[in-house]
Amino acid sequence: MTAIEVEHLYKTFRIPHEKRTTIFETLTGAFKPPIYETFHALKDINFTVEEGEALGIIGENGSGKSTLLKIIASILRPSSGKVTALKRITPFLELGVGFQSDLTAAENIKIYATIMGMQKREINDKLDDIIEFAGLEKFRDTKLKNFSSGMQVRLAFSTAIQTDPEILLMDEVLAVGDMEFQQKCLDVLSQYRKDGVTIVFVSHDLGSVRRFCDRTLLLNKGEQIVLGDTGDVIDRYVYGGGDEAPVSGNQNEPEMAESDVESVESEDKNSRWGDKTVEITGVEFYDKFGNKGSRFNSFDPMTIKIFYSANKKVSDPVFGIALYSENGENLFGTNTELKNASIGYIEGKGHVDLMIERIPMITGRFLLTVAVHTHDQKPYDWHDKQYSFDVMPTGRDAGLFEVPCNWKI
Amino acid sequence: MIVNHLKELYDYRNLIWQLAWSEFKLRYKNSILGYFWSLLEPMLMLLVLYVIFSNLMRVQVEYYQLFLLLGIILWGFLSRATTIGMFSIVGKPGMVKKIYFPRDIFVISSCITALLMTIFESLIFVMFMVLFRVPVSINLIYVPLILFCLLIISLGLSLALSALNVFYRDVQFIWQVLLQIGFYVTPILYTIDIFPKNLQQFILLNPIARILNSARDTIIYSTPAKAEDLLFMVVSSIFFLLVGYIIFSRFEPKFAEEI
Numbered sequence: 050m051t052a053i054e055v056e057h058l059y060k061t062f063r064i065p066h067e068k069r070t071t072i073f074e075t076l077t078g079a080f081k082p083p084i085y086e087t088f089h090a091l092k093d094i095n096f097t098v099e100e101g102e103a104l105g106i107i108g109e110n111g112s113g114k115s116t117l118l119k120i121i122a123s124i125l126r127p128s129s130g131k132v133t134a135l136k137r138i139t140p141f142l143e144l145g146v147g148f149q150s151d152l153t154a155a156e157n158i159k160i161y162a163t164i165m166g167m168q169k170r171e172i173n174d175k176l177d178d179i180i181e182f183a184g185l186e187k188f189r190d191t192k193l194k195n196f197s198s199g200m201q202v203r204l205a206f207s208t209a210i211q212t213d214p215e216i217l218l219m220d221e222v223l224a225v226g227d228m229e230f231q232q233k234c235l236d237v238l239s240q241y242r243k244d245g246v247t248i249v250f251v252s253h254d255l256g257s258v259r260r261f262c263d264r265t266l267l268l269n270k271g272e273q274i275v276l277g278d279t280g281d282v283i284d285r286y287v288y289g290g291g292d293e294a295p296v297s298g299n300q301n302e303p304e305m306a307e308s309d310v311e312s313v314e315s316e317d318k319n320s321r322w323g324d325k326t327v328e329i330t331g332v333e334f335y336d337k338f339g340n341k342g343s344r345f346n347s348f349d350p351m352t353i354k355i356f357y358s359a360n361k362k363v364s365d366p367v368f369g370i371a372l373y374s375e376n377g378e379n380l381f382g383t384n385t386e387l388k389n390a391s392i393g394y395i396e397g398k399g400h401v402d403l404m405i406e407r408i409p410m411i412t413g414r415f416l417l418t419v420a421v422h423t424h425d426q427k428p429y430d431w432h433d434k435q436y437s438f439d440v441m442p443t444g445r446d447a448g449l450f451e452v453p454c455n456w457k458i
Numbered sequence: 459m460i461v462n463h464l465k466e467l468y469d470y471r472n473l474i475w476q477l478a479w480s481e482f483k484l485r486y487k488n489s490i491l492g493y494f495w496s497l498l499e500p501m502l503m504l505l506v507l508y509v510i511f512s513n514l515m516r517v518q519v520e521y522y523q524l525f526l527l528l529g530i531i532l533w534g535f536l537s538r539a540t541t542i543g544m545f546s547i548v549g550k551p552g553m554v555k556k557i558y559f560p561r562d563i564f565v566i567s568s569c570i571t572a573l574l575m576t577i578f579e580s581l582i583f584v585m586f587m588v589l590f591r592v593p594v595s596i597n598l599i600y601v602p603l604i605l606f607c608l609l610i611i612s613l614g615l616s617l618a619l620s621a622l623n624v625f626y627r628d629v630q631f632i633w634q635v636l637l638q639i640g641f642y643v644t645p646i647l648y649t650i651d652i653f654p655k656n657l658q659q660f661i662l663l664n665p666i667a668r669i670l671n672s673a674r675d676t677i678i679y680s681t682p683a684k685a686e687d688l689l690f691m692v693v694s695s696i697f698f699l700l701v702g703y704i705i706f707s708r709f710e711p712k713f714a715e716e717i
Binding site: 073126140 | 484625629
């Protein structure tokens, strides 16, 4: 059975250049029509969510994810099109909606639970459980303003999960709080999944989306790019799959490479040095589909292509890379010499490729130094931390790197 | 449509009450002293106005203290309900943007908050009634209807004001001025008899004037309310509510975007 049906949904915001906020301004400006900027937040969105299904919504910031969720929750009205929800909707767009800092914990629970649609008797029955679950037994009659923000979130969360949703809308709730809290959220989400609650889940955390969602919708600038099996959609999102035309052959590579170098030079003189007997003209990253990109799923393969141009015949050059975290810690470094990949000589233009079978980094942005130098470390061309790529999490392990391991019990 | 909406509001009755009650508690800062101060305010106002009007201006009205106090309390209700109501949407951006329930719940609950505050203040009035040994009569049966009309008129005004205030932020200042004017053109300090007949008719176009007259007649002077006044009240409260809802629902879809 269908739980939510979205048909030809459009949402347009009109943003006036000069906002009129008073009657006076409106009257004096009556003969001067206001100029609007129209912003298409959502364009022709169509999908259905089946009962008991979990649908993920992913996309860049500003792609319309939250707007879509708010329209489903009837907080915003669609400009055209229709959203039909055939079940009761419980939105978790923010924890602690309506919390009043001057009221006590118990009073706030009552109000919040009522807002979340719980019945009076239910609230009275569960009040003690909620306070206990939040670990705030001693602070039952303390005013909320005396709570730390962590305590407030715990209070809100333990209240919110007492609701008995039919359709749950979740927006980035998991983004707040520490690891322990995020874990709690995920546990609750798993429980809801088991109980057959229909879930619409908006998140940047691709790991959680991958884990919880049967299907996923990818939005880009308000347009529905693809809807389908979560794994495929995440690949499409991370690798842009087909958004950019795949790089074909070598024809357009030198052009791109040159423009890259220009930007490097103008940026910072200190980040590039060497006598340029051999120049590095560009560095490109390729994903498992052979498409150029700068975003990769963790544990996927990747290829780094280093384009060079040698003005004369240079024998025995060494190409190397060094990988840095965003904070500048050196994580890894290697070169052709260390890997015993000897290059006899080079002349003219060409490229060397570094094949990475499996990206071991879990998540984050990584900086890359690329260099070519002589056998005895005299640099021809050194680009210090000039390139970067992003890694998207696929699993739920924490940290920077995966350590291959197993539990034995 | 109206029936469906009423049914929906009935489903949300707990929420309406919770919002109204928590606002009431917040207004009095949850303290005994807070309640005391809130009683002091109408008392002081009564004292000042009574001294001025009964001694200096020599207003001759039977039970003038009670006459004045009832006027102050009922006008105070209208002024308070519309003021709290006017801010009931703009004052809760978090709720408007992050959750959905029928938006008029904010306004309804703020009117109930004002009602609770007024009921509390009315304790003074009851004390005065006992103190002055004012006889009460069967005519008190009109009182609920009269007060209900006042509540509905306040709700209608609040609905319109709360919606307009989201889009035009100077509405709040304009309304404060209108309330000030209203205080003097409504027979709160004086009886309507001091004016010539034709002017009286004009003043009686104000439904609040009729409500005050009827309330005083039935509560203080043990006389039945005039049928004409009751009819005027009921019709005008329906009118106010209707216009209020029309304005409110015209602006309501854009609340979450504008706030």
